[in-house]
Amino acid sequence: MLSKEDNELLTRVGPGTPMGNLLRRFWFPAMLEREIAEPDSPPVKLRLLGEDLVAFKDTDGRIGILDAYCPHRLVHMYYGRNEECGLRCVYHGWKFDVNGNCVDMPSEPAETNFAHKVQTTSYPAVARGGIVWIYMGPKEKMGAPPDFEWAYLPKTQRTATKRLQECNWAQTVEGGIDSSHISFLHSATDAQMEKLAKTGGGAPNRFLGRGVDRHPVFDVRDVDYGVLIAARRDAGEENYYWRVTQCLMPFYQMIPPVVPEDDSSTASYSGHAWVPIDDENTWTWTLSANPHRDFTAEEADRSGGENGMWGPIDENFRPVQNRDNDYKLDRDAQVNNSFTGIAGIPNQDAAVQESMGRIVDRNREYLGQSDTAIIVWRRRIIQLAKDLADGKDPEMPSHPEWYNVRSCATLLKRGEDWQEGSDWLRSGGEVPKAAE
Ligand code: FES
Ligand SMILES: [Fe+2]
Structure with missing residues (x-):
């Protein structure tokens, strides 16, 4: 038997919850590698620990896992274009690399330099054993994927x-x-x-x-x-x-x-x-x-x-x-x-x-x-x-x-x-x- 409080603590994993914080300290399987097998292949929707994400493999074969929602006006990036080393939102064309940097912002005047100020959440990911592993915790606390x-x-x-x-x-x-x-x-x-x-x-x-x-x-x-x-x-x-x-x-x-x-x-x-x-x-x-x-x-x-x-x-x-x-x-x-x-x-x-x-x-x-x-x-x-x-x-x-x-x-x-x-x-x- 568990108290109601401990049952809540054990089961809730969203951002900011005690168990969610703990699980975010570990690397774990996010998806099968074959789901994003080819560079520039279609992005894939992911949901992990209550967070909506989008995964893609860029032109150079690097894996990106980003917040699903474009930081401009929150359109789902699943509808985006995976092209030339980044994922481009189809609403106004903002484009993000695997590290979450905004690398192109064609809807804004170039001289504003606004793109450099915009970043989306990205999580480190590696492929091993046919699986893409993800780390969703604080960067300064990042360990390594388990050596299974x-x-x-x-x-x-x-x-x-x-x-x-x-x-x-x-x-x-x-x-x-x-x-x-x-x-x-x-x-x-x-x-x-x-x-x-x-x-x-x-x-x-x-x-x-x-x-x-x-x-x-x-x-x-x-x-x-x-x-x-x-x-x-x-x-x-x-x-x-x-x-x-x-x-x-x-x-x-x-x-x-x-x-x-x-x-x-x-x-x-x-x-x-x-x-x-x-x-x-x-x-x-x-x-x-x-x-x-x-x-x-x-x-x-x-x-x-x-x-x-x-x-x-x-x-x-x-x-x-x-x-x-x-x-x-x-x-x-x-x-x-x-x-x-x-x-x-x-x-x-x-x-x-x-x-x-x-x-x-x-x-x-x-x-x-x-x-x-x-x-x-x-x-x-x-x-x-x-x-x-x-x-x-x-x-x-x-x-x-x-x-x-x-x-x-x-x-x-x-x-x-x-x-x-x-x-x-x-x-x-x-x-x-x-x-x-
Ligand atoms: S909502 Fe994504 S570029 Fe505007
Ligand atoms: Fe069983």
């Missing part, structure tokens, strides 16, 4: 997708770090499991499916980059099955592979970033990577293909299964096939998270032992926002190397310390130094 290993891998070893989610960002983060829901929300029905067993289809994961240990024991530890979450499930007389997940501040998560423990050191892993569009909408980014080898065609399609396991989305990245059609819930499938009757893991997540309302009232909830990770994450991020309001800067943005970690799933002997036992699986790979 996946962002440096060759294209053949990684994928990145984004989907619209129609609820507050904190709901999506909490959905992601809630490990216990996997055995319910994303599981098959008992009847389906029996059928699979008979036909030799097998369970998707022998430790996570229904019928195995469905009440994992959590151990959650505060670490430098955020929160390290271990979920322990029974796995025979001698062992425990551990899933170890990182929640990296402010809204990143690494998801362990689902493969058996023996393959964990060579397996793919995935992750999420939940980037607030505004208080009521979020970009759910899904990143998949294999640091050891190229994805097979099937893996690439399954993880990155917009029509793969993530389910189809429209041209605005909105899932085709959405709140307007109850996520295409199929009651027959709910009886005979899957626990929810909703196809696709992200659609199952979106259905439950969005069903709470755009901003859930955390004053009304009852949290149990399985919600430990959520409690710890909330406490940490709220504290960071309060500290910043008191003048104490968050440390993470100046330590991009803290983000070079992998998640893991492994079997350990009962009694063995999970953090020590899984250390070797959690360190990241080589990343280039000073890549920018």
